[in-house]
Amino acid sequence: MSVPPSPKIDRRAVVTAAAVAAAGMPSMSGAQAAGSKGSVAVSLTVNGEHRRLDFDSRVTLLDALREHLHLTGTKKGCDHGHCGACTVLVNGIRINACLSLAAMHEGDEITTVEGLGRSDALHPMQAAFIEHDAFQCGYCTPGQICSAVAVLAEVAAGVPSHATGDLTAPMMLDNGELRERMSGNICRCGAYSNIADAVADVAGRP
Template identity: 65%
Template sequence: MELDMQSPGALEISRRDLLVASAATVTVAGAPSLGHSQTNIPEASTGTNVSFIVNGERLELELDNRTTLLDALREHLHLTGTKKGCDHGQCGACTVLVDGRRINACLTLAVMHEGGSITTIEGLGQPGNLHPMQAAFVEHDGFQCGYCTPGQICSSVAMLEEIRANVPSHVTGDLTAPAEITAAEIRERMSGNICRCGAYSNIVEAIIEVAGRKT
């Protein structure tokens, strides 16, 4: 049967048939082959054995490669002192010490710290044997709800070590002179740790006491 190409209706039908035929071709091409079972394809393993030292104890975990250090500590080791706040590295509640340096545990993968030494708030001190920074926070009421406090304390400990190591900050006036422990330096260096209760002045007082300086 010949189509009259001069007829608008004939041209419209040809376009419709073309679209239908194209859709059918895509559907058939995309369908799985009946001769190959999909269940025979092995799934790639995403687990990794990770060994690190946590609060002085060497531990080994089998973790999904995507597990953050924060989730490894909280969900696998049940060290729930480290808090999950924003989970985006913006509040500092998850701050822990890794090889003596403070980091946001929510922004790093556990597998990245193979062989590392990790200290959480539980490792700094315990009831009856508090770390000086923990005791100072209690004495100066450096917390209210307490949710940010573990991160604040871990960050404070590492921050003082940064000053002692003469690591400058954005408010350091003289880069050639030893860094000083001042209220301005402390506020700048602790700006990554948010206290929604607003206990900042008390936190600064606690840190200054531990540093052996007076306001």
């Protein structure tokens, strides 16, 4: 009896399908489908600038920013969602860009550390990091700053954290809250005290 040939499995198609399923994305045969096989056309706004790009559907947002748009302020630390070095703001909410596919961000507004301020007009959080000497090697700093900006927005919006005790009381960014909310951003140099001081300063806390 002859054995039928096993079906040829395309690893790239399998990986892409798995990523799409995990992300709950629409099928690539939808409006985003691009001409070349496996690529996706994405329109997004990065630091206030509208961009339309063709990405391989497996490209992470982090690699899209760094390798395609050459915005290298956002850093790749672990590439696995452990360190926070790749933190950026998507529609004002912080995410780890290494865990997100670029193709998921059709129409989104992305802000990286380059978009928070300019060298002649720093964002208050950037200025506070300098003022409080809140870095040593600086590798984690862009992610720390983006995270810290988002933390203040979360507190202002009343979004609780694991450290929030009384959910009915006005939200305060005390030291426990601050450190819990910043705990996804690792600093190999251990500049945590000064980082906390910088964030507290911008939050208006003594």
